[in-house]
Amino acid sequence: MIEIVLASDNRKKLSEMAEILGQGDFRLMTKAEAGFTDEVEETGTTFEENSFIKAKAVRDATGKISVADDSGLTVDCLHGEPGVYSKRYAGDGATDSERIDFLLKKIKETGAKDTSARFVSVITCVMPDGSHFNVKGVCEGKIVFEKRGENGFGYDPVFMPEGLGKTFAEMTPDEKNAVSHRGRALRLFAAEFLKRYRKEVE
Numbered sequence: 001m002i003e004i005v006l007a008s009d010n011r012k013k014l015s016e017m018a019e020i021l022g023q024g025d026f027r028l029m030t031k032a033e034a035g036f037t038d039e040v041e042e043t044g045t046t047f048e049e050n051s052f053i054k055a056k057a058v059r060d061a062t063g064k065i066s067v068a069d070d071s072g073l074t075v076d077c078l079h080g081e082p083g084v085y086s087k088r089y090a091g092d093g094a095t096d097s098e099r100i101d102f103l104l105k106k107i108k109e110t111g112a113k114d115t116s117a118r119f120v121s122v123i124t125c126v127m128p129d130g131s132h133f134n135v136k137g138v139c140e141g142k143i144v145f146e147k148r149g150e151n152g153f154g155y156d157p158v159f160m161p162e163g164l165g166k167t168f169a170e171m172t173p174d175e176k177n178a179v180s181h182r183g184r185a186l187r188l189f190a191a192e193f194l195k196r197y198r199k200e201v202e
């Protein structure tokens, strides 16, 4: 079994990561279980930078293989916003519902009819020796103006992936993982990790 530390505090993200990685060759630990409880400041301006910052902080503190997801929503009529600022879009301390309302208000203000958008997830893995790699998963779709569904988290109630006729929040966890940005990135991560390190870690 390959022990890896997941560098996230978001319980919904952790459970999506565990669904995909927890069934194979990996034994997952949260960063708290690995003894790391600090907040890591996301000072980067790209998903790649922030994902690396989070994974490296946990690897530096624990010495273990560390894996971080940095993700967000980019909306075309908002010129890519909220992007890396997805979590902070409506200010610190806002709820998911307030963030969605803020997003819908911003889109309505543009007057755009086309609400095409995509979710992006960059997963970075930092190894004990400091070497690292990242993979990226994308899910194309559009924003709908009415919240639909109770599952998932974040912007899920207003994001409808291409061709599926329901929002992420109307899907079961398995349905979402099959098409989501994070699901795709995690499957790429698992394949890439095993290709690079299987011999070393077994």
Ligand code: IMP
Residues within 6 Å of the ligand: 010, 042, 069, 070, 071, 072, 073, 084, 086, 087, 119, 152, 153, 154, 155, 156, 168, 180, 182
């Ligand atoms: P971070 O990667 O922790 O900086 O935050 C990513 C933010 O993007 C989350 O807090 C959500 O607002 C949004 N986000 C990322 N992935 C998803 C998803 O799968 N569904 C809904 N919102 C998401």
